[in-house]
Amino acid sequence: MSSSDRFEKARPRLLGLAYRMLGSMADAEDAVQDTFVKWQSVEGDEVLNPDALLTTICTNRCLDYLKAAHRKRVDYVGPWIPEPLQTDAGSDPETDLERAQSLTTAFLMLLERLTPKERAAYLLREVFGKPYEEVAETLQLTEAGCRQLVSRAARFVRSNATRSVPSAAQQSALLNEFMSALATGSTDRLAGLLADSVELRTDGGGKATAITRTLQGSEAVSKYIAKILGRLWDKSQTFEIEINGQRGLVEYEGTTIVTAMTLGFSDAGLVDQVFMIRNPEKLAQLEKLIHHDTRSGALWH
CATH class of the missing domain: 1.20.140.160 (PhyR, sigma-like (SL) domain)
Structure with a gap:
C-alpha cells in the first residue's frame, strides 16, 4: 500500500x-x-x-x-x-x-x-x-x-x-413540545420535560443576536423558550434533523440556517441542557452531511 x-x-x-x-x-x-x-x-x-x-x-x-x-x-x-x-x-x-x-x-x-x-x-x-x-x-x-x-x-x-439517552422517537417528541411552546406561548407541558437544573446556552460569538449568559432552572428556561423565542423563531422555517448523533432543530432564514438547537439529557430522560448555536461561522457547514461510524468513531463526508 x-x-x-x-x-x-x-x-x-x-x-x-x-x-x-x-x-x-x-x-x-x-x-x-x-x-x-x-x-x-x-x-x-x-x-x-x-x-x-x-x-x-x-x-x-x-x-x-x-x-x-x-x-x-x-x-x-x-x-x-x-x-x-x-x-x-x-x-x-x-x-x-x-x-x-x-x-x-x-x-x-x-x-x-x-x-x-x-x-x-x-x-x-x-x-x-x-x-x-x-x-x-x-x-x-x-x-x-x-x-x-x-x-x-x-x-x-x-x-x-448521562448513561441513558432517550430513543430517537422520544427525542422527537421532546422537540415537538418545544415547537408547541413556541407556537402557543404555554410553558406547562414543556416545563414538565425539563430537569430542575436545566441550563440553556446560546452561542452567537458576537456575530449574531444571542444571550451572553447561561440561563438556569426549568422556570427561567421554559419562559425564555415560550415567551422570547416564540416571538423570534420562524416556526414555518424550523425543521428537525440529526445533529451530532441526536435529534435537533434548525431554523432557516430563506435558504440559510440561522439557528441550530440540540439537547442534553439527565439520567431520568429529562432535558438538562439546551444548546443553541447562532454564530454563522459555526453554522456554515451544517448543510453538509457527515457520516459517523459509531463502531470506530470515524467521520467522513
Whole structure:
C-alpha cells in the first residue's frame, strides 16, 4: 500500500479524533491536512506502525491548535459551544453506546472541562481503543502517567455524563413540545420535560443576536423558550434533523440556517441542557452531511 493510500485509509479516523479534540470541523480538517503534509516527509518503509505514527502526528497537531484556541476563547463573546454537524450514523444494531454518545454536543462540552492532555488520553484510549503503550508514546508520557490521565478523565466523564439517552422517537417528541411552546406561548407541558437544573446556552460569538449568559432552572428556561423565542423563531422555517448523533432543530432564514438547537439529557430522560448555536461561522457547514461510524468513531463526508 502506498504512503498516500495509507493516509487516505486513516483519514476518517483521524478526522473523528481531531473533531472531538477541537470541537470544530474546520479546524479538524486543517489539522488532518497538516498531518498529511508532515506524513509526506516520512519514509514509509522505515515506519513499523503507520497508523500509530499518523495518530501521533494528528494528536500533537490538535494539541497545538488547542493552545491557540485557548487564547481566542478569552476574547470570545458569550458561551462557546462546539460547531454542530449534521450527522448520519445509520441504524447499526452493533452501535457502541459510548462511542455514539462521544459525538454529542453535551459530551464535547464535557471534554472542554478536561486539560488538553487528559482529553487526548481519554479519547485515544476510551473512544478509539488505543493501547496504553501507544497512548504514552503519542503523548510522550509514561504508561503509568497515561493511566492516571485516563482514569481521572473517565471518573469525571462518568460522574457527569448521562448513561441513558432517550430513543430517537422520544427525542422527537421532546422537540415537538418545544415547537408547541413556541407556537402557543404555554410553558406547562414543556416545563414538565425539563430537569430542575436545566441550563440553556446560546452561542452567537458576537456575530449574531444571542444571550451572553447561561440561563438556569426549568422556570427561567421554559419562559425564555415560550415567551422570547416564540416571538423570534420562524416556526414555518424550523425543521428537525440529526445533529451530532441526536435529534435537533434548525431554523432557516430563506435558504440559510440561522439557528441550530440540540439537547442534553439527565439520567431520568429529562432535558438538562439546551444548546443553541447562532454564530454563522459555526453554522456554515451544517448543510453538509457527515457520516459517523459509531463502531470506530470515524467521520467522513
